[in-house]
Amino acid sequence: MKLLLKNGTILATECGNFRCIKDGFLGIDGNKIDYIGEKRPEAVYDEEKDMSGCLLAPGLINCHTHTPMTLLRGVGSDLPLHEWLFDKVFPIEDRLTAAEIRAGNNLALLEMIACGTTSYSDMYFEPQTAAENAMAAGIRANLCRPVQCFDEKERYEDNQRAKESIELFHAYHGAANGRIRIDFSIHAEYTCTESVVRGYAADCNALGGRMHLHLSETKQEQEECIKRHGKTPAAWFRDLGVFDSPTAAAHCVWLTDSDMEILREKSVSVIHCPTSNLKLGSGFAPVPKMQKAGLNITLGTDGAASNNNLNMMEEIHLASIIHNGYTLNPLVMKPAEVLKMATVNGAKLQGRSDTGSLEAGKKADIIAFDLRRPHLIPDFDPLALLVYSAQGSDVCMTMVDGKVLYENGEFLTIDREKVIAEAKAAVKHLYG
Numbered sequence: 001m002k003l004l005l006k007n008g009t010i011l012a013t014e015c016g017n018f019r020c021i022k023d024g025f026l027g028i029d030g031n032k033i034d035y036i037g038e039k040r041p042e043a044v045y046d047e048e049k050d051m052s053g054c055l056l057a058p059g060l061i062n063c064h065t066h067t068p069m070t071l072l073r074g075v076g077s078d079l080p081l082h083e084w085l086f087d088k089v090f091p092i093e094d095r096l097t098a099a100e101i102r103a104g105n106n107l108a109l110l111e112m113i114a115c116g117t118t119s120y121s122d123m124y125f126e127p128q129t130a131a132e133n134a135m136a137a138g139i140r141a142n143l144c145r146p147v148q149c150f151d152e153k154e155r156y157e158d159n160q161r162a163k164e165s166i167e168l169f170h171a172y173h174g175a176a177n178g179r180i181r182i183d184f185s186i187h188a189e190y191t192c193t194e195s196v197v198r199g200y201a202a203d204c205n206a207l208g209g210r211m212h213l214h215l216s217e218t219k220q221e222q223e224e225c226i227k228r229h230g231k232t233p234a235a236w237f238r239d240l241g242v243f244d245s246p247t248a249a250a251h252c253v254w255l256t257d258s259d260m261e262i263l264r265e266k267s268v269s270v271i272h273c274p275t276s277n278l279k280l281g282s283g284f285a286p287v288p289k290m291q292k293a294g295l296n297i298t299l300g301t302d303g304a305a306s307n308n309n310l311n312m313m314e315e316i317h318l319a320s321i322i323h324n325g326y327t328l329n330p331l332v333m334k335p336a337e338v339l340k341m342a343t344v345n346g347a348k349l350q351g352r353s354d355t356g357s358l359e360a361g362k363k364a365d366i367i368a369f370d371l372r373r374p375h376l377i378p379d380f381d382p383l384a385l386l387v388y389s390a391q392g393s394d395v396c397m398t399m400v401d402g403k404v405l406y407e408n409g410e411f412l413t414i415d416r417e418k419v420i421a422e423a424k425a426a427v428k429h430l431y432g
Helices: 067-072 081-093 096-116 129-135 160-172 194-206 219-229 232-240 257-265 274-279 287-292 314-328 335-341 346-351 381-386 416-431
Strands: 002-015 018-031 032-037 046-051 054-057 060-065 117-123 140-144 180-182 183-184 211-215 248-251 269-272 296-299 364-370 396-398 402-409
Touching: 002 381, 002 396, 018 180, 018 269, 018 335, 018 381, 046 219, 054 381, 060 248, 060 296, 060 314, 060 346, 067 416, 081 140, 096 117, 096 129, 096 416, 117 346, 117 396, 129 140, 129 160, 129 180, 129 364, 140 160, 160 180, 160 183, 160 381, 183 194, 183 269, 211 232, 211 287, 219 232, 219 296, 257 287, 269 346, 274 314, 287 296, 287 314, 296 335, 314 335, 314 381, 335 346, 335 381
Parallel strands: 002 046, 002 054, 060 117, 117 140, 140 180, 183 211, 211 248, 248 269, 269 296
Antiparallel strands: 002 018, 018 032, 054 364, 364 396, 396 402
8 A cells, every 4th residue: 555644744865864744745655655745746645634733754763672571561660770670670580481581562552552662572482472472562663682690600501591592583584574583692791601601602603693781781791891801891792702793782871092992893782771771870881982983872761670661752852861961061972873872773773774763765663742732832843842742652653664553642542441450460360
């Protein structure tokens, strides 16, 4: 089917830069954009949709989260990361069933889709449940089963988590016409052993996979790694061959200049998670320095237990202002660069060159904001308005592959009431 979106403000991309088109036209043929312009296209479309009063933007890409942790939203608040993780989170996660993980993931899909997320990267166990949910809901997803090992004597060949990860890759990678991608994942340096990391990294590289991991999230992590291995987490992962595959590194709060050079040389993408880092008191990722180093910087919400939501518009807003504050420079973060972090940079991290921007030939992953909301009036600069003023709740349409998943408060591919009922039942079972 061919669909024409008309009369909306379009945040298009031309030659790598955003271009705002007022009262524009955006044509969709099947799952791809086939026209963007100020004038009505000559082609005939099966359906026309009036987008007056709306801002059309590329779908948001959440590059780091743990979606089933919606069931742990608010658990262990006001604790530093290691105490929060080992004393509060891990004991609950040990009790989670596959059905509960599915329920938590579905709840996350409701939240993300309603706030304009069209693709996300998830790190969690039982990821086949997330794959099935994503295929049914119509969203894009890069999924991985994180590998951990706490026994120095365990051989890589005996690590069950690694086996599950590779089985997942063979079963689901490329499913749903490419909407589902399976990544490899090492949870972190402090939760894995050298022998397992080395073997798993080699398999990832041999299979042409992409790696997703936590890196230098806290000062404690950075310092204890140096004490254990005589090198930083970035150097440790590099030396074990992890960065020989395309890698997404979450947090990167405590990187040294040498670490940034390692990431630049190995083309490692950084995932900036400002809300989670602030809530857990982890610190400020040196994003301005990363930008100067030429790193591909993206955005992620992290899990709902450390955020406490999956609203990418909050990450965009925080990323656009916090670095201005500690650098004492109001010009250090430009709106265009921050929005790129949440869109085209995220697509690059996920290995999806066919999405992340509104251009002819790209996939029709489009979101619409209602510009009639009081806090979005007046509209002098649509790009700045989106970054500094818009909220996730202003999203009035979410489209993936040319298919509308959410519109004006209604979910078109997910049974909202069923998902919420299942999530509440899972919470009752977990907490009594």
